[in-house]
Amino acid sequence: MARKKIALIGAGQIGGTLALLAGLKELGDIVMFDVVDGVPQGKALDIAEASPVEGFDAVYSGGSNYAGIKGADVVIVTAGIPRKPGMSRDDLISTNAKVMDAVGAAIKKHCPKAFVICITNPLDVMVYVLQQASGLPANRVVGMAGVLDSARFRYFLAEEFKVSVEDVTAFVMGGHGDTMVPLTRYSTVAGIPVPDLVKMGWTTKEKLDAIVQRTRDGGAEIVNLLKTGSAFYAPAASAIQMAESYLKDKRRVLPCAAMLNGEYGVKGLYVGVPVVIGAGGVEKVVEIDLNKAEKAMFDKSVAAVRGLIDVVRKLQRGE
Numbered sequence: 312m313a314r315k316k317i318a319l320i321g322a323g324q325i326g327g328t329l330a331l332l333a334g335l336k337e338l339g340d341i342v343m344f345d346v347v348d349g350v351p352q353g354k355a356l357d358i359a360e361a362s363p364v365e366g367f368d369a370v371y372s373g374g375s376n377y378a379g380i381k382g383a384d385v386v387i388v389t390a391g392i393p394r395k396p397g398m399s400r401d402d403l404i405s406t407n408a409k410v411m412d413a414v415g416a417a418i419k420k421h422c423p424k425a426f427v428i429c430i431t432n433p434l435d436v437m438v439y440v441l442q443q444a445s446g447l448p449a450n451r452v453v454g455m456a457g458v459l460d461s462a463r464f465r466y467f468l469a470e471e472f473k474v475s476v477e478d479v480t481a482f483v484m485g486g487h488g489d490t491m492v493p494l495t496r497y498s499t500v501a502g503i504p505v506p507d508l509v510k511m512g513w514t515t516k517e518k519l520d521a522i523v524q525r526t527r528d529g530g531a532e533i534v535n536l537l538k539t540g541s542a543f544y545a546p547a548a549s550a551i552q553m554a555e556s557y558l559k560d561k562r563r564v565l566p567c568a569a570m571l572n573g574e575y576g577v578k579g580l581y582v583g584v585p586v587v588i589g590a591g592g593v594e595k596v597v598e599i600d601l602n603k604a605e606k607a608m609f610d611k612s613v614a615a616v617r618g619l620i621d622v623v624r625k626l627q628r629g630e
């Protein structure tokens with residue numbers, strides 16, 4: 312059986328880490344694409360040279376020609392520019408939306424059967440633009456944010472409880488940003504809901520609230536430390552988990568930005584919700600019961616995503 316092909320659009324910080332992790336996990340052959348000539352080639356060769364040491368087989372290539380992504384089974388998109396000083400949020404949206412248009416057109420032309428994972432920020436809007444531009448069915452285009460946000464939540468909870476990260480599950484819904492909705496009720500240690508652990512004296516309500524806030528600010532915490540960029544190891548690991556679930560038809564239940572079609576009362580928008588990812592792409596949107604306060608937080612998050620989509624539509628109309 313031929314190896315699967317994974318195309319990475321954007322060979323920056325996350326792109327490079329994705330390439331390494333995909334190799335270490337032997338998910339397939341990897342082609343890296345970037346507009347900066349030399350970088351995808353250099354990273355591809357560097358990682359390929361690590362393969363004899365680490366003991367994995369994968370063919371690595373890199374370039375600035377979209378023809379290289381032909382027939383890819385999975386495409387992971389990190390292409391775009393970060394926000395620079397003096398640049399408004401709308402400037403960033405407009406620039407990265409144009410990048411998504413170009414990437415989407417290339418996917419449509421060269422690998423229309425691929426499963427596509429978008430990482431580029433602002434995530435919930437960029438995944439929408441990418442899906443529209445690619446013309447791929449919405450169940451084959453997803454956004455990565457929830458796995459990362461819940462990984463941060465899991466890490467902080469494991470640290471607080473002094474237990475293995477493996478035994479902590481956590482649940483984050485909504486858009487990627489200040490309005491994300493960490494759900495403590497659905498987060499557990501070995502199946503014990505976190506609110507019960509508060510009752511059991513494992514932590515206090517105040518400490519838990521602080522952890523929830525730290526999760527919301529997780530991206531900014533790393534940016535403030537790094538100063539010259541944003542997080543890349545955990546974002547890459549998160550997207551690889553989604554790609555692996557698709558490639559191996561694992562049917563994992565993962566929080567992803569998925570196109571909603573009436574679920575949670577939302578239609579035609581990408582929002583972070585739990586989904587089942589298998590060989591069919593997004594095979595199911597899991598609709599959980601939200602209490603009043605949670606629903607209010609979720610609706611606020613949806614409204615924020617809708618606001619950004621309106622900005623994109625205006626920009627696309629040239630207003």
Ligand code: TXD
Pocket residue numbers: 320321322323324325326344345346347389390391392393410413429430431432433434455456459487540541542543546
């Ligand atoms: O949870 C999440 N979704 C995120 C999102 C978590 C962390 C970071 N997140 C976003 O991912 C971040 O705000 C960025 O929008 C992306 C990629 O982050 P990364 O740290 O990898 O950014 P880099 O290092 O700047 O890499 C971007 C690359 C860079 O090499 C550019 O040359 C390239 O994108 N680029 C392009 N590639 C292809 N085609 C076009 N048009 C293009 N423009 C720039």
